[in-house]
Amino acid sequence: xxxxxxxxxxxxxxxxIAKSPPGSRLPSEPDLAADLGVSRATLRExxxxxxxxGLIRRRQGAGTFVVGKPPVIEAGLEALESMLTLAQRTGLKxxxxxxxxxxxxxxxxxxxxxxxFPASRLIRVSRTMRADLRPVAYxxxxxxxxxxxxxxxxxxxxxxxxxxLLGRGDPLTISRTEITASNASAEVAxxxxxxxxxxxxxxxxxxxxxSGKVVDYSHSYFLPGHFKFHIVRKVGxx
Amino acid sequence: xxxxxxxxxxxxxxxxIAKSPPGSRLPSEPDLAADLGVSRATLRExxxxxxxxGLIRRRQGAGTFVVGKPPVIEAGLEALESMLTLAQRTGLKxxxxxxxxxxxxxxxxxxxxxxxFPASRLIRVSRTMRADLRPVAYxxxxxxxxxxxxxxxxxxxxxxxxxxLLGRGDPLTISRTEITASNASAEVAxxxxxxxxxxxxxxxxxxxxxSGKVVDYSHSYFLPGHFKFHIVRKVGxx
DNA sequence: ACACTAGCATTTGTCAGACAACTTCTCCCC
DNA sequence: GGGGAGAAGTTGTCTGACAAATGCTAGTGT
Numbered sequence: 030x031x032x033x034x035x036x037x038x039x040x041x042x043x044x045x046i047a048k049s050p051p052g053s054r055l056p057s058e059p060d061l062a063a064d065l066g067v068s069r070a071t072l073r074e075x076x077x078x079x080x081x082x083g084l085i086r087r088r089q090g091a092g093t094f095v096v097g098k099p100p101v102i103e104a105g106l107e108a109l110e111s112m113l114t115l116a117q118r119t120g121l122k123x124x125x126x127x128x129x130x131x132x133x134x135x136x137x138x139x140x141x142x143x144x145x146f147p148a149s150r151l152i153r154v155s156r157t158m159r160a161d162l163r164p165v166a167y168x169x170x171x172x173x174x175x176x177x178x179x180x181x182x183x184x185x186x187x188x189x190x191x192x193x194l195l196g197r198g199d200p201l202t203i204s205r206t207e208i209t210a211s212n213a214s215a216e217v218a219x220x221x222x223x224x225x226x227x228x229x230x231x232x233x234x235x236x237x238x239x240s241g242k243v244v245d246y247s248h249s250y251f252l253p254g255h256f257k258f259h260i261v262r263k264v265g266x267x
Numbered sequence: 268x269x270x271x272x273x274x275x276x277x278x279x280x281x282x283x284i285a286k287s288p289p290g291s292r293l294p295s296e297p298d299l300a301a302d303l304g305v306s307r308a309t310l311r312e313x314x315x316x317x318x319x320x321g322l323i324r325r326r327q328g329a330g331t332f333v334v335g336k337p338p339v340i341e342a343g344l345e346a347l348e349s350m351l352t353l354a355q356r357t358g359l360k361x362x363x364x365x366x367x368x369x370x371x372x373x374x375x376x377x378x379x380x381x382x383x384f385p386a387s388r389l390i391r392v393s394r395t396m397r398a399d400l401r402p403v404a405y406x407x408x409x410x411x412x413x414x415x416x417x418x419x420x421x422x423x424x425x426x427x428x429x430x431x432l433l434g435r436g437d438p439l440t441i442s443r444t445e446i447t448a449s450n451a452s453a454e455v456a457x458x459x460x461x462x463x464x465x466x467x468x469x470x471x472x473x474x475x476x477x478s479g480k481v482v483d484y485s486h487s488y489f490l491p492g493h494f495k496f497h498i499v500r501k502v503g504x505x
Numbered sequence: 506a507c508a509c510t511a512g513c514a515t516t517t518g519t520c521a522g523a524c525a526a527c528t529t530c531t532c533c534c535c
Numbered sequence: 536g537g538g539g540a541g542a543a544g545t546t547g548t549c550t551g552a553c554a555a556a557t558g559c560t561a562g563t564g565t
Contacts, residue, residue, distance in 0.1 A: 035547080039463050040453060057516055068549045070308050073518090077312045078319050078464045082450045089517045090557030106344075106446070109500040195502070204500040208344070210448040210468035210491040212320045215278065225277050226316045228466035230448035236502075253448040260498065262347040262442040264433070264474075273518080295545055306520040311547090327546045328527030 038075045041065050046084050051097025055085070058093070081227050083252070098254060102160070106260040109204040109236075111189035112158055112166060112249075128156045128186060130179050139171050142235060142246040150174040154182065154190055157220055165255040167220045170247045190245060191236070200239035207233040217250050228253060276313045279303050284322050289335025293323070296331070319465050321490070337493045338398060344498040347442040347474075349427035350396050350404060350487075366394045366424060368417050377409050380473060380484040388412040392420065392428055395458050403493040405458045408485045428483060429474070438477035445471040455488050466491055 042065070045055070055061060062072045076093065079085050087093045104115050133139075135149040143151070152172050157164040170190040177194075186193060194201060211231040218225040229250045236245035280303070283293070293299060300310045314331065317323050325331045342353050371377075373387040381389070389409050396404040408428040415432075424431060432439060449469040456463040467488045474483035 036463070043463075059516090070311075070550090071548060073308075074312055074315050074548095077315050078462075081316050081319055082464055087517065088557080089555065090515075092516060092557090106498055106500060109502050191502075201502045203502060205497060206500055207495060207497045208446060208468070209495065210466050210489075212466060224316075225274070225281075226320055228448050228450060230446070230468075234500075251448075257445060257447065259443060259445040260344055262344060262444055262472075264347050264429075264439045264441060297545090308521090309519060312518095325546065326528080328544080329529075330545060 035071060035075060038065055038067050038071060039078070042072075042075050042079060046079060046095055049095045051095055053095050055093040055095065081224060083223065083227055083254075101257050102165075102255060103257040103259070106206070106258050109191070109206075109234075111191040112168065113187070113189040113192060116158070116160075128154065128188065130154050130182055132174070132179060133171075139246060143171065143173055143243050145173055152177050152179055152182070155220070156188065160255065164221045165252045167217055167250045168247065169249075170245055172245050176244050190247075194236075194244070199244070201236060201244070202239050203237050205235045205237065209233070211250075213250070221250065221252060223252070230256065230258075273309060273313060276303055276305050276309060277316070280310075280313050280317060284317060284333055287333045289333055291333050293331045293333065319462060321461065321465060321492070337401070337403065337490075339495050340398070340403075340493060341495040341497070344444070344496050347429070347444075347472075349429040350406065351425070351427045351430060354396070354398075366392065366426065368392050368420055370412070370417065371409075377484060381409065381411055381481050383411055390415050390417055390420070393458070394426065398493065402459045403490045405455055405488045406485065407487075408483055410483050414482050428485075432474075432482070437482070439474060439482070440477050441475050443473045443475065447471070449488075451488070459488065459490065461490070468494065468496075 049055065056064065058069050058072060058076075062069045065072065076085065076087065080087060083096060085093055086096050102116060104110070131153050133151050133153050135143070135145055135147055135151050137147060139145075139151060140147045140149065143149075145151075150173075152174055153169065154172075155167070155169040158166040158168065172190070177190075182193070191201075209231050211229050213221065213223055213225055213227045213229055215225050217229070218227065221227075221229075230253055231251070232247075232249040234245075234247050234249070235243050236247070238244050287293065294302065296307050296310060296314075300307045303310065314323065314325065318325060321334060323331055324334050340354060342348070369391050371389050371391050373381070373383055373385055373389050375385060377383075377389060378385045378387060381387075383389075388411075390412055391407065391409050393405070393407040395402040396406065410428070415428075420431070429439075447469050449467050451459065451461055451463055451465045451467055453463050455467070456465065459465075459467075468491055469489070470485075470487040472483075472485050472487070473481050474485070476482050
C-alpha cells in the first residue's frame with residue numbers, strides 16, 4: 030500500500046499505542062525503531078504527531094508513556110450553564126484551579142466583540158478546570174470594567190463568572206456561542222499543561238443581557254475526549 | 268525562558284509562518300535550520316507539528332509552502348440543514364465530490380446508534396464536500412437498508428441524504444448531534460487529502476423520524492478554519 | 506538499621522553528515 | 536518551437552554520536 034515509511038510507521042505506531050494499556054511504557058526509541066524497521070529520526074517525527082494528539086507523553090531520561098483516556102463530561106448545548114454547575118450535575122470531581130483576575134485594555138478583538146471603544150478598560154478572568162488532577166479546560170472571560178469590578182469579584186467569587194452575574198440578579202438572556210476546532214497557543218498550552226499546537230475544542234461566546242448589551246466575551250478551550258457536547262436540532266427552517 | 272531548543276523553535280517557526288504570505292515557499296530546511304540555530308532533525312520535528320495543524324505543506328523535491336486561509340462557511344446549529352443547502356445559501360462555490368454508496372453489515376457502533384441488531388444490513392453513503400478545489404468536509408451517512416435502498420438512491424441522489432429523505436416526504440423531526448474535536452483516522456485523512464492525525468471538528472448525529480425511529484446515523488468531519496458553527500443558547504434551565 | 510549521596514545504566518533530546526527520491530528548471534538537440 | 540536529457544535544488548530517510556535528564560543501586564556515614 031503505502032511504500033512511504035512514514036505512513037506505514039504511523040499505522041504501526043497507532044496500533045501499538047492502541048493495544049498498550051494506559052500508563053504503560055513503550056519500548057525505548059532505539060528498540061522501537063529497530064522493531065518497526067525505521068531510523069530513530071523517522072520514528073521520532075511520527076511520535077511527535079502522536080504526542081501532539083495527546084496519546085503519548087515523552088519524558089527525557091524516563092521513557093515514553095501511553096496516556097490513559099479520561100472521564101467524560103457530557104452536556105447539552107441548548108441551555109447555557111456554568112462549567113461548575115455542569116460538573117456538579119455530572120457527579121464528577123471537577124474543581125476550579127487558581128483564578129487569575131487582571132485589568133487589561135481592550136484589544137481589537139475584545140473591543141469588537143464587546144462593542145466598546147478600543148483601549149477601554151476591561152476585566153479578564155481566567156482559570157482552569159481540573160478533573161482527575163489534570164487540567165481539562167481553560168476558560169477566559171472578558172468583561173467591561175463597568176459591568177464587573179475586580180475588587181467586587183475577588184470577594185465573592187465562586188469560580189464561575191456566569192453564576193456570579195446570575196446571583197447578582199443581572200438580567201441575562203442568551204449566549205451566542207461559536208464552535209471551532211483549534212490548536213493550542215503558547216499561552217493556552219501552558220495553562221492546560223499540554224504542548225503548543227495540540228488539538229482543542231474551542232467555544233467563543235458572547236453573553237447578552239436583556240437590554241441587548243454584550244456583557245461578557247469568553248473563550249473556552251476543552252481537551253478533546255474529556256467532554257461530550259451534544260445538541261438537538263430541528264429539521265428544516267425554524 | 269525556554270532553554271529547550273524545541274520550544275523556542277516552535278515559537279520562531281510560528282512567527283515565520285504567520286508573517287509569510289499564503290502560498291509562499293519557506294527557505295529550504297538546511298537554510299532554515301542554520302538561521303534558527305537548530306539541527307535539521309529538530310527543525311523537521313517542529314515542522315511536522317505545523318504540518319499536522321494544516322499551516323504548511325511539504326512536498327518532496329519542491330519545498331515547504333505556507334497554506335492560505337480558506338473561505339469560511341458560517342452556519343447556525345439550531346436547525347438541521349444539509350451541507351449542500353448551507354453552501355448554496357452562503358453563496359460559496361461548494362460542490363460535492365464523488366459519492367460512494369456501499370452495503371455493509373452493522374458493526375457494534377452503528378447497530379447501537381441505529382437501534383438495530385448487529386450484522387443487520389445497512390447502507391453507507393460517503394462523500395466529500397469541496398470548496399476552492401480542496402476537500403473541506405467528509406460526510407458519512409449510515410442508514411438501515413429498509414429505510415433507503417441503494418438502487419433507489421443512485422437514481423435521484425443530489426448529494427445530500429437529508430434532502431433526499433425530505434424530498435421523499437419522510438416525517439423527520441429532530442437530529443441529536445454530538446460535537447467533538449478529533450484527529451483524522453487513516454480513512455478520513457485519505458478522503459480529505461490531509462495527514463493522519465490532523466485536527467478536525469467532528470459531528471456525530473442521529474436523525475430521528477416522527478415515530479421516534481433512528482433513520483440515519485452520520486459522522487461529519489470538518490477542516491478547521493473552513494467552517495464557523497454558532498449556536499444561540501438560553502441562559503439557565505430551558 | 507536508616508538516611509543520604511555518589512555513581513552508573515538507561516532513555517530521550519539534539520546534532521552532524523550523508524545519500525536517496527522527487528521536483529523543477531535549463532539547455533541542448535532535432 | 537518542441538522534446539528530452541541532465542543538472543541543481545529540496546524533502547525523505549538513515550547512521551552514528553554526544554548531551555541532558557531520570558531512576559536505580561551500591562556504598563557510606565551516623
